[in-house]
Amino acid sequence: MASAPAEKITESVTAEDQREQTDGFNLIIDALKLNGVKTIYGVPGIPITDFGRMAQAEGIRVIAFRHEQHAGNAAAIAGYLTKNPGICLTVSAPGFLNGLTALANATTNCFPMILISGSSEREIVDLQQGDYEEMDQLAIAKPLCKAAFRILHAEDIGIGVARAIRAAVSGRPGGVYLDLPAKLFGQVMDAAEGKDSLVKVIDPAPAQQPAPEAVERALKLLQSAERPLIILGKGAAYSQADDAIRTLIEKTGIPFLPMSMAKGILPDTHAQCAGAARSLVLKESDVVMLIGARLNWLLSQGKGKPWGGKKQFIQIDIEPREMDSNVEIAAPVVGDIGSCVSALLEGIDADSHSPSKDWVDAVKAKKDANVAKMAPRLANDNFPMDFHGALGALRTVIKERPDAILVNEGANTLDLARGIIDMYHPRKRLDVGTWGVMGIGMGFAVAAAIETGKPVLAIEGDSAFGFSGMEIETICRYELPVCIVVFNNGGIYRGTDVNERNSDPAWTTFVAESRYDKMMEAFGGVGVHATTPEELKQAVDSAMDSGKPTLVNAAINPAAGSESGRIGNLNPQSKLQKK
Numbered sequence: 001m002a003s004a005p006a007e008k009i010t011e012s013v014t015a016e017d018q019r020e021q022t023d024g025f026n027l028i029i030d031a032l033k034l035n036g037v038k039t040i041y042g043v044p045g046i047p048i049t050d051f052g053r054m055a056q057a058e059g060i061r062v063i064a065f066r067h068e069q070h071a072g073n074a075a076a077i078a079g080y081l082t083k084n085p086g087i088c089l090t091v092s093a094p095g096f097l098n099g100l101t102a103l104a105n106a107t108t109n110c111f112p113m114i115l116i117s118g119s120s121e122r123e124i125v126d127l128q129q130g131d132y133e134e135m136d137q138l139a140i141a142k143p144l145c146k147a148a149f150r151i152l153h154a155e156d157i158g159i160g161v162a163r164a165i166r167a168a169v170s171g172r173p174g175g176v177y178l179d180l181p182a183k184l185f186g187q188v189m190d191a192a193e194g195k196d197s198l199v200k201v202i203d204p205a206p207a208q209q210p211a212p213e214a215v216e217r218a219l220k221l222l223q224s225a226e227r228p229l230i231i232l233g234k235g236a237a238y239s240q241a242d243d244a245i246r247t248l249i250e251k252t253g254i255p256f257l258p259m260s261m262a263k264g265i266l267p268d269t270h271a272q273c274a275g276a277a278r279s280l281v282l283k284e285s286d287v288v289m290l291i292g293a294r295l296n297w298l299l300s301q302g303k304g305k306p307w308g309g310k311k312q313f314i315q316i317d318i319e320p321r322e323m324d325s326n327v328e329i330a331a332p333v334v335g336d337i338g339s340c341v342s343a344l345l346e347g348i349d350a351d352s353h354s355p356s357k358d359w360v361d362a363v364k365a366k367k368d369a370n371v372a373k374m375a376p377r378l379a380n381d382n383f384p385m386d387f388h389g390a391l392g393a394l395r396t397v398i399k400e401r402p403d404a405i406l407v408n409e410g411a412n413t414l415d416l417a418r419g420i421i422d423m424y425h426p427r428k429r430l431d432v433g434t435w436g437v438m439g440i441g442m443g444f445a446v447a448a449a450i451e452t453g454k455p456v457l458a459i460e461g462d463s464a465f466g467f468s469g470m471e472i473e474t475i476c477r478y479e480l481p482v483c484i485v486v487f488n489n490g491g492i493y494r495g496t497d498v499n500e501r502n503s504d505p506a507w508t509t510f511v512a513e514s515r516y517d518k519m520m521e522a523f524g525g526v527g528v529h530a531t532t533p534e535e536l537k538q539a540v541d542s543a544m545d546s547g548k549p550t551l552v553n554a555a556i557n558p559a560a561g562s563e564s565g566r567i568g569n570l571n572p573q574s575k576l577q578k579k
């Protein structure tokens, strides 16, 4: 073989070298940064370990969790709080699957997030030749999220990331899966061309104006109402149309009922809040306006006994297919909540759209009676402490610190806290959402602290806490201002069940009198054991003042609590006679 003159070869290599190169790692980081991504939640491993290091070096905050599900939950709630998609980063197959629960949950709850997962080599996966952590992740993710994409070439990174962002936040928000095979990270291309291939997503969630006829129809129906009701859902909280919603409610004087995570858009202490008269307003109202709330199980599908007969519904939602999902919607208003509520406001006239005085008086009377009935229970000093005594103390904490974020999960711990603890500001209450899923606690708490910088109070059933409890190490590692209160009644619903058959414990019970506070001490956090409402309040106040990661083990009477909290009616009943 004839060899070329030595100096000629050197010359051409040098020319090639002089053109700057970039690679998949850098392009993904640049694409995310270009689109305002500031934080990634994830767990490291092949093939993403170096990617996380490089992202951190480039100024993206990379929060490492102990389990992907909690990183995914953190990304999901970051999306809910900011309207920008939260990013979760996982390794292939098992890490991806661990994150998938959070992605599916985000989609169910209409929270925008992107699960980015490394994956194995396509050639090997598709021939099922047994690659390291082999799995066809794209196919598995598809039915569980809003959209799923895979990027195979470095030059497509810009478009791929842009598509994922737009899919997550436009229209009804949801979870998006982005599959990045290991080979992509190392792919090299010309740096200038790479830069040119990146896409900044302009107006990722465009306003969607409602049709004027739809607004007209809704206003007419509202005008015909005598006993109107407005139901606010977490879509309303997500929309951040706080001022428009408040104006609509106050201008009309219509009673409003907040769904769990919509509490605080207007304060629960607002004169028109019908939270304490829920059964009455559902049953007795005649026209109901839903703003960012679905007629799913949480609202008895809009029919049956709780509704006391057929209603006429106005529904404001960005998703047209949500209309008539359960019952006829007399006045569908499709668009984003900010635009829809503003359009309604233009046609609202306080005289003709206000409720009858009888209705307002009836709601107020019921509400006052229920609040008076509850007051002594919240002030009780029973020993051992019960749910009401403990929640009475925490209710005061939030009243005194309305800026704090409340995370809440469990059964009794959830249902009772939701009813008892008043919220004063929007997007301060984060909980189990549409699925009633256990395990969101620590992921939500971490992201709430990181995204908002506000103190977080996580009120957790002892079972609920167990699903994500190891993340207290994450909370301590990042020194987050999170105070966790474990409502320790020794089990799921109660700690008193007995297995009659053998010496195994009943399957709803845990080790009696566990000391969850000691777990926190293992990681350098503050642990407190509280046995009275007073001790509890003192410990939480001190945690909120200091901002130090704290876990308070609240010893709750094991006999307190009812089966499935407030939704025992959903348990199937055995048709067989007990032998």
Ligand code: ADP
Binding pocket: 108, 109, 110, 172, 173, 232, 233, 234, 235, 236, 238, 239, 259, 260, 261, 262, 291, 292, 293, 294, 295, 296, 298, 316, 317, 318, 319, 322, 335, 336, 337, 338, 433, 434
């Ligand atoms: P809740 O559980 O509080 O009752 P849901 O999750 O059932 O609330 O309902 C939220 C609804 O809000 C969804 O149907 C979703 O399409 C809708 N939504 C979310 N964001 C917006 C928005 N910006 N504008 C209009 N509708 C929205």
Ligand code: TPW
Binding pocket: 409, 410, 411, 412, 413, 414, 435, 436, 437, 438, 439, 460, 461, 462, 463, 464, 465, 487, 489, 491, 492, 493, 494, 561, 565
């Ligand atoms: C992922 C089923 C609903 S509530 C609950 C479980 C296991 C725990 C209730 O006990 P806890 O509360 O937290 O101690 P309390 O105050 O009543 O004692 N797996 C998932 N999600 C759900 N919802 C369950 C199981 C469940």
Ligand code: MG
Binding pocket: 461, 462, 463, 487, 488, 489, 490, 491, 492, 493, 494
């Ligand atoms: Mg419990």
